[in-house]
Amino acid sequence: MRYLLNVLLVLLCLFGTMPLVQADSQTDALYVSIGQAIAAVQANDRPALETAVARLAQQVEQLKTSDEKTVIQKELTRLQDQQDEPFSKISPALTRLSTAVRALEKTATKTDPAAKQRLNALFLQTDQLREAKTAAERQQLQSKLLAAWTDRETIVRETSIGHYGQVEMGLSAIRIALAREPFDETEFNGALDQFDQSIQSFLDGDAVKDVEKTGLPALTTLLKQADRSLDQGDIKAAKQSLTTFITRWPSGEGEVRTRSNALYTTIESDIPVLLSRISAETRVSTQDELRPIIASLQVLEQKTTYTFVDAMLVMLREGLEALLIISALVAFTRKAGIKGERLIWSGAVVGLLASGGLALLIQSFFSTALAGVGREQIEGWTGLVAVLMMLVVGSWLHSKTVLTSRKGQLATAFVGRSLFAVSFLTIFREGAETLLFYAGMAPAMTPLALTSGILLAIGLITVVSVAVIYFGVRLPINRLFLAATILIYVMAFKILGASLHALQLTGSVSMHVLTSVPSVPWLGFYPTYETILPQAALGLFIIVTVIWKRQSAVRLRQAG
Known part of the structure; x- marks a missing residue:
């Protein structure tokens, strides 16, 4: 476990503080920095403004020599000279700089x-x-x-x-x-x-009057469009805006989840339901539920910095669940005296390394929107495979105590590989997404805040993991088996629903909502046919397996 935590710490600290590889255009990067400067002016945040202006200077230096670059440099110099003046005098300078960048963009539009x-x-x-x-x-x-x-x-x-x-x-x-x-x-x-x-x-080569918004501004705009359409009684337009919101949600869900887990849960659960039931009769009630979400997103747009608490919460939310599963499996192997602990930790390390590589690949070669979709796809497909492996391990936990026969030894070897797979998939499923979250947070926080938040989260997760292993091995063997089996089956149920829901948000799985059924996100339960039916089948499979294993155990005792 000590080696796993060391690797985790090194990877996350390096990834969090390293400069991001820019996949978007240089003008896109300039627009983002200008937007951050504007947000800092609106918030009267002088340190954030200084950070944005310093970043602009670095980005302008990387532009190719041209007349447009000369104009941009001139406007940037004027901005730098004015950045200590009242905020009311800085806004016009940012507008002039944005106009100069737009001129460069228009010139570059003349493609070969x-x-x-x-x-x-x-x-x-x-x-x-x-x-x-x-x-x-x-x-x-x-x-x-x-x-x-x-x-x-x-x-x-x-x-x-x-x-x-x-x-x-x-x-x-x-x-x-x-x-x-x-x-x-x-x-x-x-x-x-x-x-x-x-x-x-x-x-x-036409000029684009307004720069296309990305991330939270784009999501907020879509919900505002839906609200206006509902005001006008245009149900079709409102449906289209909400549908577009769902397709674009992966591009901003990471930022929302990082800043407000409650809002993230509300959006994931409620927006599909609102879309499914929207009609002339439900127009007013839909607006009543939609407007608080819009207001909450607008509040998040104003926040441009993160603290060590934000960094800590990201890892706690994404990592605690995975480490809980791994710790329970380690406690089981130690108590039962079964060889498998090394495979469990090896799977975790390999999963961490693989998720780090995948996160770097996505961040380097895909746009923000595609990176968001990539996170959802990873969570979805990997989660489905993890559920299959967890069912294998859960079934084995429920039925085996001591295996001595040749058949038992073969089963032990098979489940040993399954333990590796479960450990690998649980870390890999959450690891890439966590690292992508940190990559997005890093430019908006100090390296000290990022590192301290990560270290604090690792400390808390370590305490929980050690406690699970320590108390687990002291439980009676039958109670430990029962606890581990219940944990595995409950997590399989949750991961199945969450994985299918993630694929629904990327369009890989269709979505037909049951409007009268509430969501229970913490259990991975969402009111759609595509998630409820597989979960019901999983529950039936677990019940049948439990009954069959118990009957087999009774027959063995009677035969003995």
């Missing part, structure tokens, strides 16, 4: 002929979608369009983040139209037109 030719190929994809006759054909062609766009998106993203946001909105509209039941051809063609117009606007 080869890039234009590659983007023109997208129009052929949308033409084929318009001619598609069946739902299956449309889905197939939509997948091809998405693949073609993914192959070319850096051309747009590295040139104009505003156009990039418009194209992504067009893709979201296409996806929403395809999911609509019954299929609305007019809406679908309108979504294709929106996508085509965004690409054509980029090729024409």
Whole structure:
């Protein structure tokens, strides 16, 4: 365990304080820093403003030499000269700097002929979608369009983040139209037109008046749009805004979860329910539930810094559950005198290393939105595999005390590998997501706050883990087996629901909500057919397994 904690500490401290590899364009990075400076001015936060201006200076230095860079440097110098003056005088300087960056973005929009030719190929994809006759054909062609766009998106993203946001909105509209039941051809063609117009606007070098918002601002804007649509009685538009919110939620859910776990839980549980029941009759009640969420998101937008408590809570939320499972398994192997503890810790270490590598890969090569989707996909698919392994271990825990036969030895070896798999998957499932959270938090907090928060969380998790192992090995063997079995089965139930829900949020699994059933997020219970039915099947499987194992034990005692 000591070696695991040492590795964990080194990885997280290095990852948290290292400079992030920028996957987005240079102008995108400039816009983010300008936005942070504006937020600091609005909050009258002088240290945050100084940090944002220092970051701007570093980013401007990395720009290629051009007339536009000269103008940006001039405006940045004016800003630096004024940053100690009253905040009311700093806002105009930030506006001028933003205008200069926009001029650079517009100039860069003139793409080379080869890039234009590659983007023109997208129009052929949308033409084929318009001619598609069946739902299956449309889905197939939509997948091809998405693949073609993914192959070319850096051309747009590295040139104009505003156009990039418009194209992504067009893709979201296409996806929403395809999911609509019954299929609305007019809406679908309108979504294709929106996508085509965004690409054509980029090729024409048009200026984008407003920089496309990302993260929390984008999510808040979508909910505000839904609220306005409900005010106007436009139910269809409100549904579309909420559907787009769900598809974009992975890009901001990490930040919400870090800052307010209660709000994160509310959004994940309530927004799909609100979308499913929205109608003319429920318009007012939907607004009543939607507006507090909007207000809470707006409050989070104003917060630009984190403390050591935020860093501590991230690891406690993400890591405590995994270490609890691992500690229970270690206590079991020690009490039963079974070889397997080394496999458990080895699985945890390998899972930690693998999650660190995957987090670096996602952070380095994918945009913010895709990184968010990646977190959800990792949690979803890895969780489903973890559930299968936990069922194997849970079944074995329930039935075995001492295995001496050749058949028993083979079973022990098999479950030993399963112990490794459970340990690996529980750490890997949460590890990559945790490291991505820290990567997003690092620029907005001091290295001391980040490191101290991580160390405090590790200390608390260590205390809990040691306590579980210490008291676990002192329990009677049958009670320890029972406690470990219950823990494994309960966690399998929770992880199954949470994993399927994560895949629903990324569109990998459909979502049909039961409006009269409440959510219980802490148990991984969400009111959708796609999560409830598998969990019910899991519960039935556990009941049948328990009954069968008990009957087998009775027959063995009678035979003996």
